[in-house]
Amino acid sequence: MQARNRLSLTRRSFARGLGAMVLFAPSIVRAQTIDPVRRNVSSFRTHAWQDHFDALGVGLIISDTNSKVLQHWTTDGEMRLYPTSVPLSEDLTRLGYTEVVEKRENPSWAPTPSMRERNPEWPARIPGGDPANPLGTRALYLSWQYYRIHGTQDTRKIGRRSSNGCIGLYNEHIEEVFERAPVGTQVKLI
Template sequence: MAGIVGMQPGVLLAQDAPTQRLSSPAIQRNTSSFRVHDWRDHFDSLENGVILSDTVSKMLQYWSEDETIRKVYPTSVPLSGDLTKLGYTRVTRKVEGPSWRPTPAMKERNPDWPDFVGPGADNPLGTHALYLSWQYYRIHGTNDTRKIGRKSSNGCIGLYNEQIEELFALAKIGTQVKLI
């Protein structure tokens, strides 16, 4: 490896991997392969800005109405396909310091969960939330950073708190949203 120019320390290419069997189990990494999209493939216009959340590659893209701002964020996505909706919606409300109440279906699955969590470090919605026109669905922050890049939510799209704060400032009421 020392003779390979430009390689990062500790990075092995598949063809450089040792052929002997290792005694320790393989380590699974939390990786995501972003598929960058073009907004034109999903929206007719950039009116009010657009958000595209790709639940397969676990990433969210934002474009401003004048196309001067484009952002890409890693996300957490629903645990399974039956926990979320796919399709078009829009931002209907923005809340800094949101409160959280589990949905009836969440309480049925997790009866020990609290009925209400106010703003703060224990809130599953993190520091900011964009409420969508679909009942119970949000794009929000998370205080549990291990969830980002994983199937870990009960239906919502989660971002790091620093990144939802940035998206929160960019998105407006009426921003178009599509989950794919």
């Protein structure tokens, strides 16, 4: 009889503990009822290239500054997504159509005149290959002066508003885009 009372007490204790947990830790219960895959969905919003361009041409890039993602299509229609860093503020952000006019491996970096004005302590130039170079290992130069799609040595910047106007990618991602995107690739920043 005593064993049965102990078992009964244990069940009651368990039920009380479970009730307290539901009352005092509702987030645990809610976490179990939410689809775990849905909770981990990225914030990337993809775009159909046809909504922005008439034809693929030699390829095209759409960089969404809100969802911080770059979509690249090759001439045969293959599309890949890449997380990006985007400009720090709206006044540094340029939106609209441009194109890739030059490509450089291990580009050197020089701050723009406005960057020098805001940060006079910055060096006048950092050579390509230098770990302090903010352009990373590759850069796609756009038809807009001073604007680039480039790599970064500082991977903490990806997924954030952290640039002075450019679109930044992980070095391994810009190397992939660099190989796949010829000069003349159409670009739209939205």
